[in-house]
Amino acid sequence: MFSFILKRLAIAVPTLLILVILSFILMYAAPGGPFNSDRPLPPQVLANIEAKYGLDQPFWKQILDYVWNVVVHFDFGPSFQYEDRTVNDVIAQGFPVTLTYGFWSFVVAVVVGVTLGAAAAIKQNSWLDYLAVGISIGAQVLPNFVMAPILLLTFTLWLGWLPGGGWNGGQWQYLVMPVIALSTSYMASIARITRSSMLEVLNSNFIRTARAKGLPTRRVIFKHALKPTMLPVISYLGPAFVGMITGSVVIDIFFSTGGIGQFFVNSAFNRDYSVIMGITILVGALTILFNLVVDILYAWIDPKIRY
Amino acid sequence: MTLTRRHLMASTAAVLVLTGTATLAESHIPADATLAAEQTFVYRVGDESPSIDPGKVEDTDGSDMVRQLFEGLYNQDADGNLIPGVATDYTVSDDNLTYTFTLRDNAKWSNGAPVTAGDFEYAWKRAASPALASPYSWYIELMSIENASAVIAGEMEPDALGVTAVDDTTLQVTLSEPLPYFPQMLTHSTTFPVLQSNVEEFGDDWVQPGNMVSNGAYVLTEFVPQERAVMSRNTEYWDNANTTLETVTRLVVADENVGLTRYLAGELDRTDVPAGQYPRLSQEYPDQAMSVPLSCSYYYMFNLRDNGPEEFQDPAVRQALSLAVDRDIIVDAVLAGGQKPAYNFTHWATAGFEAPEIAMASMTQEERNAQAQELLASAGYGADNPLTVDLVYNTNESHRAVAVAISQMWKQTLGVETTLANQEWQTFLDARGSGDFDVARGGWCADYNEASTFLDLMQSGSGYNDSKYVNEEVDALLANAKTSDNPNADYAAVEEIIATDMPIIPIYHYAAVKMLNDQIENWPVNNFQQNWYAKDLYKVAAE
Numbered sequence: 023m024f025s026f027i028l029k030r031l032a033i034a035v036p037t038l039l040i041l042v043i044l045s046f047i048l049m050y051a052a053p054g055g056p057f058n059s060d061r062p063l064p065p066q067v068l069a070n071i072e073a074k075y076g077l078d079q080p081f082w083k084q085i086l087d088y089v090w091n092v093v094v095h096f097d098f099g100p101s102f103q104y105e106d107r108t109v110n111d112v113i114a115q116g117f118p119v120t121l122t123y124g125f126w127s128f129v130v131a132v133v134v135g136v137t138l139g140a141a142a143a144i145k146q147n148s149w150l151d152y153l154a155v156g157i158s159i160g161a162q163v164l165p166n167f168v169m170a171p172i173l174l175l176t177f178t179l180w181l182g183w184l185p186g187g188g189w190n191g192g193q194w195q196y197l198v199m200p201v202i203a204l205s206t207s208y209m210a211s212i213a214r215i216t217r218s219s220m221l222e223v224l225n226s227n228f229i230r231t232a233r234a235k236g237l238p239t240r241r242v243i244f245k246h247a248l249k250p251t252m253l254p255v256i257s258y259l260g261p262a263f264v265g266m267i268t269g270s271v272v273i274d275i276f277f278s279t280g281g282i283g284q285f286f287v288n289s290a291f292n293r294d295y296s297v298i299m300g301i302t303i304l305v306g307a308l309t310i311l312f313n314l315v316v317d318i319l320y321a322w323i324d325p326k327i328r329y
Numbered sequence: 330m331t332l333t334r335r336h337l338m339a340s341t342a343a344v345l346v347l348t349g350t351a352t353l354a355e356s357h358i359p360a361d362a363t364l365a366a367e368q369t370f371v372y373r374v375g376d377e378s379p380s381i382d383p384g385k386v387e388d389t390d391g392s393d394m395v396r397q398l399f400e401g402l403y404n405q406d407a408d409g410n411l412i413p414g415v416a417t418d419y420t421v422s423d424d425n426l427t428y429t430f431t432l433r434d435n436a437k438w439s440n441g442a443p444v445t446a447g448d449f450e451y452a453w454k455r456a457a458s459p460a461l462a463s464p465y466s467w468y469i470e471l472m473s474i475e476n477a478s479a480v481i482a483g484e485m486e487p488d489a490l491g492v493t494a495v496d497d498t499t500l501q502v503t504l505s506e507p508l509p510y511f512p513q514m515l516t517h518s519t520t521f522p523v524l525q526s527n528v529e530e531f532g533d534d535w536v537q538p539g540n541m542v543s544n545g546a547y548v549l550t551e552f553v554p555q556e557r558a559v560m561s562r563n564t565e566y567w568d569n570a571n572t573t574l575e576t577v578t579r580l581v582v583a584d585e586n587v588g589l590t591r592y593l594a595g596e597l598d599r600t601d602v603p604a605g606q607y608p609r610l611s612q613e614y615p616d617q618a619m620s621v622p623l624s625c626s627y628y629y630m631f632n633l634r635d636n637g638p639e640e641f642q643d644p645a646v647r648q649a650l651s652l653a654v655d656r657d658i659i660v661d662a663v664l665a666g667g668q669k670p671a672y673n674f675t676h677w678a679t680a681g682f683e684a685p686e687i688a689m690a691s692m693t694q695e696e697r698n699a700q701a702q703e704l705l706a707s708a709g710y711g712a713d714n715p716l717t718v719d720l721v722y723n724t725n726e727s728h729r730a731v732a733v734a735i736s737q738m739w740k741q742t743l744g745v746e747t748t749l750a751n752q753e754w755q756t757f758l759d760a761r762g763s764g765d766f767d768v769a770r771g772g773w774c775a776d777y778n779e780a781s782t783f784l785d786l787m788q789s790g791s792g793y794n795d796s797k798y799v800n801e802e803v804d805a806l807l808a809n810a811k812t813s814d815n816p817n818a819d820y821a822a823v824e825e826i827i828a829t830d831m832p833i834i835p836i837y838h839y840a841a842v843k844m845l846n847d848q849i850e851n852w853p854v855n856n857f858q859q860n861w862y863a864k865d866l867y868k869v870a871a872e
Contacts, residue, residue, distance in 0.1 A: 052755070052756075053755060053756045053759035053760075054754075054755025054756060054758055054759045055755070057464065058755055058758045058759065058762070059387075059464075059758065060758060060771075060772070060793075061793055062758075062762060062792045062793065063464055063467065063792075064467050064470070064481075064792055066478075066481050066482045066483075067462075067463075067464065067466050067467050067481060070459040070462040070466070070481070070483070071462040071464060073459075073462070074462040100533075103379055104377065104379055104380070104554060105379050105380040105382070105385050106380050106381065106382060106385075106533065106534075106536045106537075107554065112554070115553065115554060116555070171586070171587070171590075174587060174590050174591075175590060178590060178591065178594045178596075179590050179593055179594050182594065185596065186587065186590055186591035186594055186596055187580075187582060187587065187591060187596075188556060188557060188580060189553065189556050189557075190557075274555075274583075275583040275584055275587075276584060276587055278555075278556060278580065278581055278582045278583065278587070279556065280553055280554065280555040280556030280557075280581070281555075284555055284583065285555065288376070288377075291753065291754060291755070292755075293755050
C-alpha cells in the first residue's frame with residue numbers, strides 16, 4: 023500500500039509538469055495579452071511593463087523561470103491583472119472561501135444524497151421512492167445559474183431573511199445560499215447513484231444470506247449493504263469534491279463570495295498568465311490528490327482490491 | 330440618534346476653535362435636512378480594480394476609490410468645475426510653461442504628517458518611472474510635463490521630470506509645451522500624492538489596509554479583493570469637519586441583475602441599471618432611477634489601412650453607412666437609458682465644446698436614407714453588386730443589440746449584407762489593433778473634461794486611432810489647439826472634417842444609468858465625468 027502511494031505521488035510530478043507546459047503553451051497561443059486594452063499602451067510604457075514581469079524574455083526561459091520559482095520558492099509570481107497582489111495572495115484569499123462553501127456543499131450533498139438514495143432503494147416503488155427520484159431529477163435539471171437567482175429573489179428580496187451576497191468573513195448567513203445552490207445538482211447525482219447501487223446490492227446473494235440468517239433490516243442495511251453500495255458513489259465523490267472546493271464561477275458571480283472560481287475565469291479573460299497558471303496548478307494538484315484518496319478508500323471498502 | 334445640521338455646525342465650530350482653522354468651506358447640508366443616524370454609503374462595482382495605488386490606478390472604479398482615499402491638487406465640484414484640493418491657488422508664467430502651486434498648510438496624511446509639495450514631486454516622478462512600470466505613466470506624458478517622455482523611456486532619471494518642490498507648500502511644474510487645460514488634468518488620480526516613507530516601508534504591500542497612509546477624506550479599513558472594500562472617515566483630513574458620511578463600502582457584485590436585487594433589498598445605495606430596464610425602473614422608482622450624461626462616446630470605426638478593405642476607402646460609402654443608421658431607434662428603442670444620438674464624436678456635454686452645424690444632424694431620417702441610397706449607388710453598389718460588411722464587436726448583450734439593429738438598418742435602407750462577429754475581449758482587441766476587420770465597434774471615455782480627450786484619437790499618430798485614419802489638416806488643427814486661445818474653434822473644424830470624411834460613425838453619447846438611494850443627497854448629477862466625492866455626500870433620514 024505504502025509503495026503504491028509513493029508510486030502514485032511520483033507519477034504526479036511529471037503529470038503536473040506536463041499540465042504546466044501545456045497550459046503555458048495554450049495560454050500564449052491565445053490572441054491578446056495581459057496588457058492589451060482598448061487604450062493600447064504607448065510602446066515604451068508597454069516595454070517597461072513587460073520588462074518588469076519578464077515577458078520580454080524568450081518563451082523557453084519564461085517557462086523555466088516559472089517552474090523554477092514555483093518548485094524552489096513556492097512563488098507563483100505577481101498577478102498581471104491585480105497589480106497590488108501576487109498569485110499567492112490571490113489564492114490565499116480566494117481558496118479558503120471556496121474551500122469553506124465547497125466543503126459544506128459536499129457535506130450537504132453527501133448526507134442528503136446518500137440518505138435520499140438509500141431510502142428510495144430500500145422502499146423501492148413506494149411513494150418515498152417516487153418522491154426521492156422526483157426531487158433528485160428536479161434538482162438535477164435545475165442548473166445553479168437558475169437556482170441562484172431564484173434563491174436570491176426568495177430569501178433576499180421577498181423574505182428578507184438572508185443577505186444577497188458577499189462573504190463577510192464566512193458568517194453562516196452568507197453561506198446558506200451558496201451551499202444550497204452548489205450542492206443541489208451534486209446531491210441529485212449522489213442520490214441517483216446511491217439508489218441504483220443499493221438496489222443492486224440489495225438483490226445480491228450475500229444480502230439474501232444475511233436476511234435468511236434472520237438479521238434485522240437495520241443491521242442488514244448498515245452493516246452489510248451500505249459499504250458496498252458506496253463504491254460507485256465514492257468514485258464519483260473524488261472528482262466532485264475537487265469540483266466543489268476549487269470553485270464555481272456561477273456561485274462566485276451570483277453571491278459575490280470572492281472565491282477562487284471568479285478569479286480563475288477572469289484571469290482567462292484578462293490573460294492574467296500567472297493567475298491562470300497558479301490556479302491551474304492548484305486544481306491539477308488537488309485532482310491528482312483526491313483521485314489518490316479515492317483509490318485508497320476503494321481498497322479499504324472493497325476487500326477484493328489490493329494494491 | 331438623528332443628527333441635525335445644528336449639531337453638526339456646533340461640532341464644526343468647536344473643531345474650528347480648537348484648531349484655529351481660518352477657512353470654513355460652505356456647508357453642503359441644507360438647514361432643514363434631517364440626517365440619518367447611520368451615515369453609510371454602499372455602492373456596487375462589477376469587478377475588482379487592477380490597482381488602487383494612485384500611481385498605477387487605471388480604471389474608473391479604481392479611480393473612484395482613490396478619489397476618496399487621496400486628494401490631489403484640485404477637486405471637482407458638483408458641476409465638474411475645479412475647486413481647491415491640497416492646492417489653494419496657482420500662478421502661471423507668461424509663456425504658459427511654468428505653473429506654481431501654493432499648497433494649503435493644514436493638509437495632513439492619515440498618520441498626522443503634513444502633506445507637502447515634496448509628496449507630489451515624489452508621486453509624479455514615481456508614476457513616470459520605468460521601475461514602477463505603471464500602465465498609466467503615459468498620463469504624465471499627456472500632461473506635457475518636461476522630460477516625461479524621456480523618463481518613461483528610461484533615457485533620463487525620474488529626477489529629471491519637470492516637477493519640483495520649492496518648499497513645503499510650493500510646487501513648481503514645468504511643461505514642455507503650453508497646455509491650456511493643464512489644471513483640469515490635476516483632478517485625475519494619477520496626479521495624487523503618495524507618502525514616500527509609507528511606500529518605502531511596505532513596498533508593494535503599502536496599499537493594504539492597515540499599511541496605507543492616505544491624505545483624502547477617507548482611509549482604507551478593509552479590503553477583500555473581489556468582495557468588499559471599506560473606507561472610513563479620516564480624522565486627520567483637513568476638512569474632516571465638513572465630512573458627513575462615516576463609511577463608504579464598495580461591494581463587488583459581478584452580475585447587474587443581482588446588483589439590482591440587492592439594491593431593492595436595501596443592501597446597496599447605488600447600483601447600475603441593467604440594459605433595457607431603465608424605462609420600467611424610472612416609472613416604478615422615479616426618485617431613484619437616474620440617467621445622467623457620462624463622458625463616453627460609442628462609435629463604429631472603418632478600417633482605413635492601405636492594405637485594408639477597398640470598399641471603405643471611398644468616403645461616399647462611409648457616409649452612406651453612417652447616414653443609414655437611425656440613431657433615434659438605437660437610443661430610444663434599443664438602449665432606452667437616456668443616451669443621446671451622436672452625429673459628432675466629442676460628447677455633447679464636454680466643457681466648452683460646441684458642436685458645429687453638422688448637416689446630418691438636422692435632417693430627418695427619410696432624408697438621410699435617401700441621401701445614403703444616392704451615395705451608395707454613386708459609389709457603384711446596388712442590387713446587382715451589394716456591399717458586404719464584416720462588423721466585429723466584443724461579446725456583450727447591448728453591443729450585440731446595437732449591431733443587430735444597425736445591420737438591419739443597413740440591409741433595409743441600402744441592401745447591405747452585414748456579417749456580425751462577436752469576439753471575446755482580448756481577441757477583439759487583437760483583431761481591431763491589427764486591422765482584421767471592415768467595421769469595428771469602439772467606445773471612448775474622457776480622461777479630462779476637454780474636447781481633445783476625444784479628438785486626439787483622430788490624430789494620424791495616435792496609438793488609439795485603430796481606423797488608421799490619416800488627415801494632415803486634422804493633425805494641424807489639433808496641434809494648433811494646444812496653444813490656441815480658442816481651441817474650440819479648432820475642435821469644431823475637426824468635427825466638420827470628420828463629418829465629411831467619416832472615418833468613424835458616431836452612434837451615441839453615453840449616459841450613466843444608475844439606481845441611487847433617494848436618501849443619499851448631493852450626488853453630482855451634473856458632473857460629466859461622474860467624479861464623485863463621498864465627502865460631499867450625506868444621507869438623510871428615511872421619510
